[in-house]
Every structure is written in C-alpha cells, then in structure tokens.
Amino acid sequence: MGFFAEFKKFAVKGNVIDLAVGVVIGAAFGGITKSLVDDIIMPPLGLLISNVDFSRLKIILKQAVMENGEIVHPAVSINYGNFIQTVINFLIIAFAIFLLVRTINRLREQEAAKPALAVNKQEVLLAEIRDLLKNDTIEPASPKDKTV
Numbered sequence: 557m558g559f560f561a562e563f564k565k566f567a568v569k570g571n572v573i574d575l576a577v578g579v580v581i582g583a584a585f586g587g588i589t590k591s592l593v594d595d596i597i598m599p600p601l602g603l604l605i606s607n608v609d610f611s612r613l614k615i616i617l618k619q620a621v622m623e624n625g626e627i628v629h630p631a632v633s634i635n636y637g638n639f640i641q642t643v644i645n646f647l648i649i650a651f652a653i654f655l656l657v658r659t660i661n662r663l664r665e666q667e668a669a670k671p672a673l674a675v676n677k678q679e680v681l682l683a684e685i686r687d688l689l690k691n692d693t694i695e696p697a698s699p700k701d702k703t704v
Contacts (some may be wrong), residue, residue, distance in 0.1 A: 575663060580584075580602075586649070590645060593641075593644060597644070597648065598610065598641070598644070610637040610640045610641045611641055613636055613640065614633040614635045615626075615633060615634040615636065616631055617632045617633060619631055655701065684691045
C-alpha cells in the first residue's frame, strides 16, 4: 500500500472525523467561554477589586527605550495579569465542562434506573408454560395426583 493510500485510509476513519468535529466544537466552545469570562465575569470581578484590569497587571523589568517619541526597544515585563486571566478562563471552562458531563451522567443514570416495562404475571406464566412445552419437560400427571 502506498504512502498516500495509507494516509487516505487513516484520514477518513470515523475516529479521525469524530476528533475533527470535536476540535471544531471545542474551539467554538472556547470562544464562547472566552467571551463569558472577558465580557461578563471579569468586569464585575474587576469592580469588586477596585477596577483592576488583570490583563494590565505586570512587573516591568526594563523600561522601554524611546528616541524622538518612538519606541526603539520595547519594555521587558512579566505579564502576570495575563496568566491570572488564563487561569480564570481555564477554571471556568473546566467548571462548565464538569457541569455538562455531570448533567449527561445524571441523565444516563435516570435512563438506566427506569424500571423495565411492567410485565403482566399472566404473560410470565404463559411464557414459562410455552418454554416447558417446547422442551417437553412437562410430565403427565399420574391418576394418583388427582384430588376430588
């Protein structure tokens, strides 16, 4: 089998396509979560901590060098605010996925806990009689067993 034929066989497998769909959906979900964090959660959180914008928090190691009003060398800084923002994004995404998986698991448990269709006792007895007749395991009653 040639290299390209082998690659084609690999690429069109169901698992690869499922994975690709999962990646695309995950990227879209990431965008939604980023918007949730940036636009809905962070503004009140920033207000709570005195209008601190996490993305602007940094430690400047070396100031920018400017000549004639232009930046010749940009500042060197540790942007720990971006790290805090990324950690918060991760926690929110992880929590959202946890809630989703938890809900799915509970729905599965409820489905599994549903009782099987109620079977009529007569149907059970008739099925047992049928099975016994199929197997010829019913012994004829002796005349002594008859009670009057």
